[in-house]
Structure formats: structure tokens, C-alpha cells
Amino acid sequence: MKIVVVGGGFAGINFVKSLSHDKQFEITLVDKNNYHFFPPLLYQVATAFIEPSNISHPFRRMFQHKDNLRFHMGSLIRINPENNTIETDTGILPYDYLVLAMGTETNYFGIEGVAQKALPMKTIDEALVLRNQLLMNMEKAVRAKTKEERDCYLNIVIAGGGPTGVELAGMLAELGQYTAEKEYPEIKDFGSHIYLVDAGPVLLAPMSTKAQKEAAHVLEKLGVNVILNTPVKDYRDGKVFLADGRTIETNALLWASGVIAREAPGLAPEVITRGRRILVNEYNQVQGTTNIFALGDQCMQLSDPKFPKGHPQVAQVAIQQGALLAKNLKRLKDNETLKPFRYNDKGSMAIISKYKAVADLPGFSFKGFFAWMVWLFIHIIPLVGFRNKMRLAFSWMWSFITNDPTLRLIIRPNAATIQKEKEAELHNV
Template sequence: MKVVVVGGGFAGLNFIKSLASNKQFEITLVDKNNYHFFPPLLYQVATSFIEPSNISYPFRRMFQTKDNLRFHMGSLLKVNPENNTIDTDTGTLSYDYLVLALGTQTNYFGMESVQQKSLPMKTIDEALSLRNHLLLNMEKVVRMQHTSRRDGLLNVVIAGGGATGVELAGMLAELGSYIAAKEYPEIKDFRSHLYLVNSGPVLLGPMSGTAQIEAEKVLRKLGVNIVLNAAVKDYINGKVILSDGREIETESLIWATGVIAREVPGLPAEAVTRGRRLLVDEYNKVMGQSNIYALGDLCFQTTDPNYPEGHPQLAQVAIQQGKLLAKNLTHIQRKYPLKPFKYNDKGSMAIIAKYKAVADLPKFSFKGFFAWLVWLFIHIIPLVGFRNKMKLAFSWMWSFITNNPTLRLIIRPATDPNPNKERQ
């Protein structure tokens, strides 16, 4: 049986790992990158705290001991259900079962100016681009003879008060406290130039009141300017325009809010629902299809009694769906009964600053140093490869002890025709 998996994120990779021991299946992974990476730690790459290699691992290295696993580097162009093939930009592949696990992409809610000029953080490439942008702006500030553009270069506006926005704001504030003062003595007030903008009344909206209060308290103490009940409406002429009429001058708008499922051309329109997610049944089979499945953030499943409006787009949902689908495909082969998917909510966590984190478990919430330790432990376990776990643990230990990570390198591809150009 040929199984083609499109997308090597949490869902796709856990599906493959769970099915790989069954030699009756020949599995091919299709991904535009040749590596798996760990999205929850992208913000630490963007803030020069850890290296990209700490949170990434090559697919081919991962598959080298499995004879029934193959990797195809390419981007999905179209699904052809009528003849069981998919078209990619690097060739056509046939399948007996197709598993779609493409995840999401940044949603700019139709704001073209924001899409063109803001800084997203969904991929390794985008995290490195953000790192370069922030470091270059710091270098520009210390060279400036005039102060007319100073605030615009120093101001960093983070749109989105969810876990990513909170974690990024905390990390940037701590970098301003421990590093900017030493390495950029010309800049005395870096922390006061950080803005965290959220359209809702609280930070960490899906989490508990304990977590929300703690996040706001810690970030305000770090000097972050928190703007609540205001959404970004536009980004024009170097100014972020908020829904309450306020304007913030900046050359760094970091977009950490809103996602939309990646498009899957070739599937019927009736299989697509809100957020461009694919409708699936209790076994993650795409509606109207006999051998096409969708997992994780890409799918919309209403059959789980505890989540009649669909599951949250979280890593744990993707991981659990991937593992169960692998079991169910084996059961189909052996003509065993299938098991419907039910999400087991293990809780959620967010790190706010050094030694400060919040955790919501199914029966209780906690915060502070212990939550921070738990967060570190939980974020090392899922990393692929023993070497990656050891490298990350050492990097974290050294950086937290010294308050001085050494990864602030401005590295730009040689193919950039004008590496010194400034963002418009």
C-alpha cells in the first residue's frame, strides 16, 4: 500500500513514526523543506536565543534506518482524487492513501499593507529574517546622528496577545534588560519601545484567569507597553494604525496573530469550511473522499462530543490525530473496527520571562519557577534526535545562567541582490 503524506509537521511526522513499523505500507513524505522543525520555539530563534539547528532535524536522516520510508522535497500543487495522484512542483506521485497535514499559514485578514510590510514568524526562514531585521535596526540606531527616525527604528510592535506574542514580548524585554544595555550603550531605553497589541481584553485569552493576570503583571514589570481591546487595522507610512485611533511609529510590526489553513487545490468546495479547513469525519477522512485524510490544523472535525465546534489548532491535537490515524489504517488493513478520534486535553503552557511561566492543567493551574521548569522539560521532550535535546538543554542552561547568548549574528544570503536595502 502506497501512503503519501503531505506535510512533515507534528501531525504528519507522528503519523509516519507510528505507521513506519508496518512494512505493508510504503510511505512517502512530501514537504517543501528537507527538515522537521519545532514551531513553539521559533520565537527563540528570532530573538537570537537558540540556533535553528536546535529545533530542526533532516527528514532523510530521520528515515535512513527505515526501508519503507521515502522523502520527496516539493510543494503541493494539486490533488487529483479521480486518479489517486498529487501534483507537486517537483513531480507527480501516486497513492493508495493520501494524508494531508499541511498545517496553516499566516492570516492577514485582507490587510494588504500588513501582509507586505509586517514580519511573520511561521517558519525558520521567517524567524531568521526577523532576527536579522531587529539586529540591523539596532545597528542603524547607534550610527544615527539625527533622532527623527530613532523611535521608528527602535519601536517593536507585536500584534497578538496569545502564547506566541506573550513569549516573544518577554524574550525581547529580557534581551533589552540584559544584553542591549551592554552591547548597545548608545541605546538607554530599549524596553520602553516594546508594544504588545491585543484585540481582546486580556492576554492569553484561551488560558485561565491565573495565567492571564500573571502574564500581564510580569510583562508590565519588564517594561512592555501592553495595549488591550485594540486591533491592528493598517500599517501605512511606517505607522501601525490601531482600531481605537492610536498610531505607533515603527519599522518592525511582528505579526503573531491569526492563521488560516493552507489551500489544497483539487478537492471539492463542499469539503472546505471556515478558515479554509477541511471537513473530516470521526476517523479524519475528508468528507466525500474514500482514501484521503486530513490531520491537525488543516482539518475541521465536529464529531468529538467535547468539541462540537471543532478542535483548537494546537500541537497536541495534531500529534494525537496522527498517531490514531496510523492505528486505524492498520486496522483497515486487518479488517478490525476503527476507533473514532477524541481529543485528550493535556493542558497548555506559556513562558513569560526568565523563571516565569504559567501552566493550565486539566484540573488546576500554577505559575512561577516550577511552571518554568515544567515548560523547559516539556519543550525538550518532543524534539527529534538526542543530539538536538542535549544541544538545546545546554544552550538554555548557558544562556539563562550568563544572561548572554552569543548568537546575534547578522547573516544574509549571498543571493540577496541588495543586502543593505532598508524596509520601506
């Protein structure tokens, strides 16, 4: 039986891993990248705290010695339910069962200026672009001739007060506190140039009041300018325009304000609902189909009694759905009764700064150093590969002890840049 899985994130990988030992299934994983990566730590790549390789692992290495697993590098173009095939930009694949687990992409809410100029952070490529931009801005700031020019390069506006925005603001503030002043003696007030903007009344809206207050307190103590109840309306001509009429001059708008499910062309329009999510039943089966399933952030499941408006778009939902669907396909093959999905909410966490984190676990909430230690542990366990776990643990230990991560390299593997350098060399010759 041929299964095609589109998307190698949490949902896709956990589904594949759960079926990898069952030889009655031939599984092909399709992804536009040749590696799995760990999105919750992208912000640490973007702030030059860890290497991209610490949170990524090649699919083909995962599939070594697994005769029933194959990898196909490509992007989905169209699903053809009528003949059980999918089209990718690198070929056509047939399937008996299709599993869609492509996750989400950045949602700019129709703001054209933001879509064109803001810096998102949903992929490793985007995290590296963001890192380069921030480092280049600091280099330009120390050469600035006027205060206005200097402020434009130093100002960083983060749109979105959820876990990503809070963690990004805290990490950048600490970068300024521990590193920028040592390496850029011209910069004495880096933290005061960070603006965290959110349309809602609190940071970390889905979390407890204790977590929300702690996040605001720690960030403000670090010098971050927290602006609430104020959405970003536009970004043009080097200025962020806020809903209350204020503007902030900046060369870096970091967009962490929302996501939208990736498109799945070929599915019936009536199964696509808000946020472009795909409507599924209690078994993650796409409505109106018999052999197409959707998992994780990409699906909308309204059958769970505790989550009648759909599940939150978090990693644990994707992980649990992937594992259960693998078991259900075995049951389907053996003509057994399928088990409906019920999300086991294990809580939520966010790190704010060094030794400062918040955690909401079932039944209680806590903060501070213990929450910070738990956060570190929780984020090492899901990484793929023992080597990645050890390298990340060592990187964290060294960086936290020394307050001096050593990854601030401006590397721009851009074809246009390389061509310009070649032309300059030829001109000099």
C-alpha cells in the same frame, strides 16, 4: 499499499513514525523543506536565543534504515482524487491513501499593508528574517541623528496576545534588559519601545484568569506596553495604525495575530470550511472521500463531543490525530473497526520571561519558577533527535546562567545582496 503524506509537521511526523515499522505500507513524505522543525520555539530563533539547528532535523536522516519510508522534496500544487495522484512542483506521485498534514500559514485578515510589510514567524526562514531585521534596526538606531528616527528603529510592535506574542514580547524585553544595554550603550530604554497589541480584552485568551493576569503583570514590569481591545487596522509608511486612532512609528511589525489553513487545491469546495480548514469525520477522513485524510491544524472535526466547534489548533491535537490515524489504517487494512478520535487535552503553557511561566493543566493552574521548569522540560521532550535535546538543554543553561546568548549574527544569504557585494568587489578592483 502506497501512502503519501503531505506535510512533515507534528501530525505528519507522528503518523509516519507510528507506521514506520509496518512493511505492508510504503510511505512517501512530501514537504517543501528537507527538515522537520519545532514551531513552539521559533520565537527563540527569531530573538537570537537559540540556533535554528537546535529545533530542526533532516527528514532523510530520520528515515535512515527504514526501507518503507521515502522523502520527496516539493510543494503541493494539486490533488487529483479521480486518479489518486498529487501534483507537486517536482513531480507527480500516485497514492492508495493520501494524508494531508500541511498545517497553517499566517493570516493577515485581508490587511494589504500588513501582508506586504509585517514580519511573520511561521517558518525558520521567517524567524531568521525577523532576527536580521531586529538586529539591523538596533544598528541603525545607534546611528540615528534624531529621536524620531531612533524611536522608529527601536519601536517593536507585536500584534497578537496569544502564547507566541507573549513569549516573543518577554524574550525581547529580556534581550533589552540583559544584553542591549551592554552591547549598545547608546540604548538605555529598550523595553519601553516594545508594544504588545491585541484585539481582545486579555492576553492568553484561551488560558485561565490566573495565567492572563500573570502575563500582563510580568510584561508590564519588564516595561512592555500592553494595549488591549485594540486591533491593528493597517501598516504603511512606517506606521502601525490602531483601531482607536493611535499610530506607532516602527520599522518592525511582528505579526502573531492569527493563522489560516494551507490550501489543498483539488478538493471539493464544500469540504472547505472556516479558516480554510478541511471537514473530516471522526476518523479524520475527508468528507465525501474514501482514501483521503486530513490531520492537525488543517482539519475541522466536529464529531468530538467535548469539542463540537472543532479542536484548537495546537500541537497535541496534531500529535494525537497522527498516531491514531496510523493505528486506524492498520485496522482498515485488517478489516477491523476503526476508533473515533477523542482529544485528550493535556493543558496549555506559556513562558513569559526568565523564571516566569504559566501553566493550565487539567484540574489546576500554577505559575512562577516551577511552571517555568515544567515548560522547559515539556519543550525538550518532543524534539526529534537526542543530539538536538542535549544541544538545546546546554544552550538554555548557558544563556540563562550568563544572560548573554552569543548568536546575534546578522547573516543575510540573499542572492541580491551577494550579487551587490560581487559587483562592489569588481568595481573596487
